[in-house]
Amino acid sequence: MPYTYIVRCADDTYYVGSTWDVEARVWQHNSPDLGATYTRSRRPVTLVWSCWFDSIEQAFAYEKRVQGWSRRKREALIRGEYDALPDLSRRAAVQRRAAERDGGFEAQA
Structure with missing residues (x-):
């Protein structure tokens, strides 16, 4: 396997x-x-x-x-913290989507 x-x-x-x-x-x-x-x-x-x-x-x-992935993101995977993975992304777009999903996004001027 x-x-x-x-x-x-x-x-x-x-x-x-x-x-x-x-x-x-x-x-x-x-x-x-x-x-x-x-x-x-x-x-x-x-x-x-x-x-x-x-x-x-x-x-x-x-x-x-x-x-x-970053060390922090790999360690979240190892711990089984799957919900935390998007928030630990290095990509700003993924972080923005996660913030929008959680209601914490503030638009940049």
Whole structure:
């Protein structure tokens, strides 16, 4: 089954990936020569979030999406705070829509 996953590295950074087998991939990240270059110098890594998808293409697309997110937004995802995700967007348009939805939008002159 295809997954998107997030691991926390020893230096408290996050790595986002996609795979068919999460357990095997986390093991690879912690091995001396099989993990991603990014995680090799940041071992050990710990799985903090994963989600399965219907296809590897969907998992890969979500991986790329989450890779562009801020640390705060990734941590909200990890905590399962899905309602907070739009408010944590870097894009001003998304933040404006969220503010309008909540009634807190003030028009800019």
